[in-house]
Amino acid sequence: xxxxxxxxxxxxxxxxxxxxxxxxxxxxxxxxxxxxxxxxxxxxxxxxxxxxxxxxxxxxxxxxxxxxxxxxxxxxxxxxxxxxxxxxxxxxxxxxxxxxxxxxxxxxxxxxxxx
Amino acid sequence: xxxxxxxxxxxxxxxxxxxxxxxxxxxxxxxxxxxxxxxxxxxxxxxxxxxxxxxxxxxxxxxxxxxxxxxxxxxxxxxxxxxxxxxxxxxxxxxxxxxxxxxxxxxxx
Numbered sequence: 001x002x003x004x005x006x007x008x009x010x011x012x013x014x015x016x017x018x019x020x021x022x023x024x025x026x027x028x029x030x031x032x033x034x035x036x037x038x039x040x041x042x043x044x045x046x047x048x049x050x051x052x053x054x055x056x057x058x059x060x061x062x063x064x065x066x067x068x069x070x071x072x073x074x075x076x077x078x079x080x081x082x083x084x085x086x087x088x089x090x091x092x093x094x095x096x097x098x099x100x101x102x103x104x105x106x107x108x109x110x111x112x113x114x115x
Numbered sequence: 116x117x118x119x120x121x122x123x124x125x126x127x128x129x130x131x132x133x134x135x136x137x138x139x140x141x142x143x144x145x146x147x148x149x150x151x152x153x154x155x156x157x158x159x160x161x162x163x164x165x166x167x168x169x170x171x172x173x174x175x176x177x178x179x180x181x182x183x184x185x186x187x188x189x190x191x192x193x194x195x196x197x198x199x200x201x202x203x204x205x206x207x208x209x210x211x212x213x214x215x216x217x218x219x220x221x222x223x224x
Binding site for chain 2: 004006040041042043044045048056089091093102103104105106107108109111
């Protein structure tokens, strides 16, 4: 069964360092999402891509976060510099295309700890 | 900001019992979804109910939707230890999902 892949699964870094997360969506899925989930909370959308274009990045802290999906397939989320408050689970999800049903398929996530 | 609010925040039951969790939301919706998240893992889609539907079943899951009260409920019947997880409702418009804070369900063997 096709799955969304994410790496690394766990990342520990010190504040002010740069970190990067990678996501490979299900093959053929045009829409890709990055979420941040703080412990005890629900996921919150950071950025949404349709193919290689950003559809929504209104909640992305652009002073330190960046995201790209250059060829419209896999995607990278970067944080530079990392802050203590960035400690969270970073989830990637994908859907086949923009549909009314918008069921999303999630990867296992990257657990980031900033020391 | 989070649209949905699940209730209760935590629920502990014995295996074989039914588990009911509720979700309230604020604005009008096209559909409402429920997801499950096992500890430290990604979310898994459980069921979607559209705004013109009142009830939907999938296996041991039963979801109801009351748009007049802006609320939904998820019932898990004959619960199993493997149902231990956090459950989130999510509402969406224009393909952007907004999740609640979740209900943490513990099913004791």
